[in-house]
Amino acid sequence: xxxxxxxxxxxxxxxxxxxxxxxSALTTNxxxxxxxxxxxxxxxxxxxxxxAPSRQDIACxxxxxxxxxxxxxxxxxxxxxxxxxICCAAIQGEICPTLASDPQQWLDTVQTNLAGTYFPIxxxxxxxxxxxxxxxxxxxxxxxxxxxxxxxxxxAASKTGVVRLVETIASENDGLPLDINAIAPGAVPTFMxxxxxxxxxxxxxxxxxQSALSLKESGTDPMKRALDLIEWLISPASDGxxxxxxxxxxxxxxxxxxxxxxxxxxxxxxxxxx
Numbered sequence: 001x002x003x004x005x006x007x008x009x010x011x012x013x014x015x016x017x018x019x020x021x022x023x024s025a026l027t028t029n030x031x032x033x034x035x036x037x038x039x040x041x042x043x044x045x046x047x048x049x050x051x052a053p054s055r056q057d058i059a060c061x062x063x064x065x066x067x068x069x070x071x072x073x074x075x076x077x078x079x080x081x082x083x084x085x086i087c088c089a090a091i092q093g094e095i096c097p098t099l100a101s102d103p104q105q106w107l108d109t110v111q112t113n114l115a116g117t118y119f120p121i122x123x124x125x126x127x128x129x130x131x132x133x134x135x136x137x138x139x140x141x142x143x144x145x146x147x148x149x150x151x152x153x154x155x156a157a158s159k160t161g162v163v164r165l166v167e168t169i170a171s172e173n174d175g176l177p178l179d180i181n182a183i184a185p186g187a188v189p190t191f192m193x194x195x196x197x198x199x200x201x202x203x204x205x206x207x208x209x210q211s212a213l214s215l216k217e218s219g220t221d222p223m224k225r226a227l228d229l230i231e232w233l234i235s236p237a238s239d240g241x242x243x244x245x246x247x248x249x250x251x252x253x254x255x256x257x258x259x260x261x262x263x264x265x266x267x268x269x270x271x272x273x274x
Contacts, residue, residue: 089116
């Protein structure tokens with residue numbers, strides 16, 4: 001469905017996988033998209049001020065604060081506002097038991113996934129606040145964010161951190177025209193799937209390995225539901241829904257409203273008491 005009023009949207013991790021699918025779909029739906037990823041060859045100096053629905057990709061390591069801040073400075077000089085920020089950038093990290101992992105690789109994964117989500121939010125917050133509509137921030141959660149995920153501790157821990165970051169920012173901005181939510185997209189075949197298969201059942205675990213094989217061979221389009229959720233979350237239909245972790249595949253998000261959720265812990269990470 002095409003948007004009647006194009007939104008200015010920044011998408012991180014847009015060079016491949018989920019991020020590229022998100023950026024491409026948003027452009028097709030009539031939005032103005034700036035994709036960021038460290039693998040893009042185009043430097044920020046080549047940024048072109050877009051005035052019509054289109055996509056532009058700029059090189060940026062979102063886990064590097066100075067690079068993200070430089071992008072924000074350029075956008076502040078060229079765009080009146082940002083209407084939405086979608087944080088997709090992530091790496092899977094080392095696949096192995098936690099107590100056998102390489103400490104530096106473990107830290108690098110957390111830096112990319114958690115700081116690489118916080119830095120864009122922090123840098124682009126002033127431009128989001130200038131939007132003439134309710135601004136939206138969407139952050140991708142991942143496997144292990146709401147349950148233990150053996151052999152993927154750096155990825156799981158960082159993604160759990162992303163969810164708590166989302167909840168905290170939502171609480172701090174309660175009453176302001178800003179919604180921030182985390183998305184659990186479900187199993188989507190990406191380079192992460194390939195790395196699980198390459199690691200084999202010995203390192204990844206039998207269940208993870210078999211799930212990756214099945215996903216790779218399914219031939220389905222698992223991104224459709226996630227893309228539909230994204231369009232809903234950046235639309236006025238979701239206004240006021242904030243601080244939640246929403247599953248694209250399993251939650252009845254189309255029927256949610258802020259009045260129903262307000263003051264509850266529905267779709268949040270919490271202890272289960274006896």
